[in-house]
Amino acid sequence: MTMKLTTDPSAATLLPIAKKEGVSTVWDRHRAMQPQCGFGQLGVCCRICWKGPCRIDPFGDGPQRGICGADADTIVARNVIRMIAAGAAGHSEHGRHVALALQGVAEGRLPAYQIRDEAKLRAVAAKLDICTEGQDIPAIAAAVAKATLEDFQNQDHDAPCNWIEASLTKKRLERLQALHVLPHNIDAVITQIMGRTLVGCDADPVNLILGGIKGALADFDGMCLATELSDALFGTPSPVITAANLGVIKPDAVNIAVHGHNPLLSEVVCEVAGQMDEEARKAGAKDGINIVGICCTGNEVMVRHGIPLAANYLSQELALITGAVDAMVVDVQCIMPSVSEIGACFHTAVITTMAENKIPGATHVDFKEETALESARRIVATAIDAYKRRDPRRVNIPDFKQTAIVGFGVESVVGALATLNAEDPLQPLIENIANGNIRGIALFAGCNSTQVAQDSSFVTMAKKLAANNVLMLATGCGAGSFAKHGLMTQEATLEYAGDSLKAVLTAIGTSAGLNGPLPLVLHMGSCVDNSRAVQVAVAVADKLGVDLDQLPLVASAPEAMSEKAVAIGTWSVALGIPTHLGTMPQVTGSAKVTELLTQTAKDLLGGYFLVELDPNLAADKLLEVIEERRKGLGI
Template sequence: MNQNFSLDPSASVLLPVAKKEKIDTVWDRHKAMQPQCGFGQLGICCRVCWKGPCRIDPFGDGPKRGICGANADVIVARNVVRMMAAGAAAHSEHGRHVALALLGVAEGRLADYQIRDEAKLRRIAGRLGIEEAGRGSHEVARDVALLTLADFQNQDHHDPCTWIKASLTEKRLDKLAGLEVLPHNIDAVVTGIMARTNVGCDADPVNLVLGGVKGALADFNGMALATELSDVLFGTPRPVITAANLGVLKEDAVNIALHGHNPLLSDLVCEIAHTMEDEARRAGASAGINLVGVCCTGNEVLVRHGIPLAANYLSQELALLTGAVDAMVVDVQCIMPSIAELGSCFHTEIVTTMDDCKITGTRHVSFKEETGAENARQIVTLAIEAFKRRNPQRVLIPDFKETSIVGFGAEAILEALALLDAEDPLKPLLDNVVNGNIRGIALFAGCNSTNAKQDSSFVTMAKKLAAENVLLLATGCGAGAFAKHGLMNQEATLAWAGETLKGVLTAIGEAAGLGGPLPLVLHMGSCVDNSRAVQVAVALADKIGVDLDALPLVASAPEAMSEKAVAIGTWSIALGLPTHLGIMPQVTGSKVVTDLVTETAKELLGGYFLVEPDPEAAAEKLLAVIDERRRALGI
């Protein structure tokens, strides 16, 4: 079973357990869902009003228009831009939550939080045009938080959001302004998309997609502020050695899995768990408390604290099938509702924590920033109690874990480069790109999907691109895949990197005191942290005075799945990046929309979608794009 569905070796250990115990997994449900709706796959099913649902016949003599008259192009465009709006909403709610917490800290209302990286706060203030010299950190934090929140409130259409203005090249901002797709207010742009896609509104597919691009750029804005302000509150990632895959669970410890996306509670759980080790030992857990991560909350605590990563998206159920997880604490996004049932098949406490993200059949601890530490204590206590109920006979922890060196945010990358050239840290990177030691840069992002073999394309593409001397960056569940499969350590660099890339990674790694190369794939953080990669790209582009679409830089989401990925992919092309999708996007029922995002976008924006399910072929295509860009730059 595992051979077809997942590359993860833990799956082959645990799926037989599921079968024996008659527990459904995501792969069983995927199978039961076949054949999936062809109209949905093409994006030509409309449920925007109750005259419908309407569906367009793509081949035969059936209807070419919905009851209202909407054709396939309009229906596809409306569907996909609503997905972009939903993605933007998800990331931006996360960002708003963090910004409000920073405001609370600045105003002395949140005793459980503090400013952990004041230097970064001051750098951000500088970027946003806030005076910081000679002012107290709380005063500066208040201004930063309020200016950030203004990105959710500004009503002046001609004044784009502050964060996007502070995050892109001048040329890119001009281009986006010219197309009238720069967001001025995240909330207004998301609302605007919902309004224009209502029955009987915007019926021009190109206009609709451009509206979606604006929503996607609002998503970028929300992500950038979420990442940067999280660093202020919880610390900026630095390289740390840890491990990944389900072998990080411990038989003799209270295992607490932190799952979801938002660091506001999980960071406090990390802090509080340390203080409750004795309690865990008294309950019989000789190794105390073992925190592990799942999905992007996992990535947040991985890159900041070195908490090992147990699972990425499609492996979340496998974590529960080990019978060794005492509590799975979830916040928001990418949490399968199925975990309620899985938890109840074992002793596991599934704890939901956000009031707008509950799951029937689980326990809810209502997290509030004002009582964050107390909520964290409640959760750890629940885990310790559950540990006492754990049945050791049902514990099966796969013996797979891979060493992972993670925590390469923009600052960490620049600091490592500064060890080669303190005066001009970007110079070594640029020189190596120019001389071809680094042929190009690829950012892997995005999810896992049951429409592909889990993790497989990530691994195949990374090995092939690295052998061709492409520098690899990763975020989100893509990064989780690389960590689980041992591509984020020095051995991987020695095994898979082409000679010149290996030379560069070794020079930096040795200067950084790692006694060997940097890992083959650099883990930049959670999916909200894709903005970190943009920061590095913008610094490079600014240094050579070009726009982002001139760089030999590509993005890839081989297993894109969520609405958030639709938004990220779209801002990626809007920023000028050729962006690979390994999953067929649900737009192919419209030639207008498909041509727009795969071809016309290249002329309009420089970036475009490149759809290729086969990972070998996808890597070849990305290499060709990289070479095309190198030629255009004359390097």
């Protein structure tokens, strides 16, 4: 039974305990929800006004138009682009927080933060075409923050956002400009989507989807700036050995799980935890304070500091069922509201921190960058207090954890390649792609979903692509899956990589001082860090003088579920990348929208969605796409 729900081995220990304790989990609620609404699954349910809800009969027997006259194509297109707007809002709001923090640091207003990576800040300034000559670090930070915040303020429709302009190939920018889908202002584009999808507004599915693509590109812009400015503030990831899965929770420590997405809080919690370690020991925790990560906050601190990852999305509740998490500190996104109730069944303090993200039953500690240290101290003190109430008889920490070598940002990938060719670091990668040792590159991203046995599609696809010599990058909960299942190890490379891929990964890893191959899948970070993978691709495309849609590059979200994944997938397509979805997107009620996203997009953008629920077949299809792209390049 358990294995149908999840392939995470720690669930086998914890789900029976959840049952015994009377705790319902995401899988119980999924079962209780069956059968799920077919209209919703097809995307043909419209709740945009109060004359509704309306739904279109997919079999053609009942109504083919809503009460206002909107047909299935209009309804589906409106629904999907509202999802994109929500995803873009989430990522770019995260980015805005980071940009404002950078501005605060530049102005000396935020004692909890500093520029940890000055070289990265300078590189970002250069990328944005900001002159830094004779400028000190605060001045550069101020100029970078200003240029970034313009992406939320610019009112000139013809001037694309600064970050997107600095982040794509020239050819791609021209192509997107010709389609009028380059965003000029993240906030404005999101607002436009909400406005044009009101009752009685845009009804043309093509026009709506183009508006959605613009929104998705605004999402990309927000992700680029979130990643790069976080690196400047908190450090650029470099390879670090850590561990993943619930076995990283320690029985004799005050365990604090940091969960959500935004590193502004978790970075300070990590720092303060170090300072308060002694207090935890005094409270009886002989191993002091142990920070573990969940979801993308987990990925952020994992790739930067080697903090172990306890769980990806679907196992967040299981972390609490171990009975050994003393505080779960959450910021924004992907936090199941159920965690406060489960926390209350145990002794766990579930702490919300963002004014706009509260959960009934949770403790709220308001987090502001200005007073970050005080909030973090309060959070850590709350965890130590909770630890004192922990019932050791209810502690069940599964004995599962896997080593994970993580932290492959652009700089570390290029750095590793530079050990083979210092003058032209990309050359060894390009050579190996050209000679076929590496057939292509696949970026795995996105969530877990109860529609799929947790992690199974990620793992199945990765093993098949590896055997066929595809180099793999991962972010988000996909990266969490691979880390938990041991695919971010050197052993996995030796076991699963095809011969030529193995040889390349070994050559790079050995020359970079890793004493063996690079891990089978390279962990690039959180979901906003998908922008890192694009940066690598853009560098390769620029060097070859081609555009992104010519590269043997594919993306896959085999277990996608969030609206953010809809936004990411759509910009991936807009950048020219064939993008696989392993869960059914809620658009199939419109043949027109489905065709636009899976076929027309190919002509317009070079990228397109490819939906395949069977992970084995999906891997085969991506291999075919890679071979088709290679043929196009004549390699």
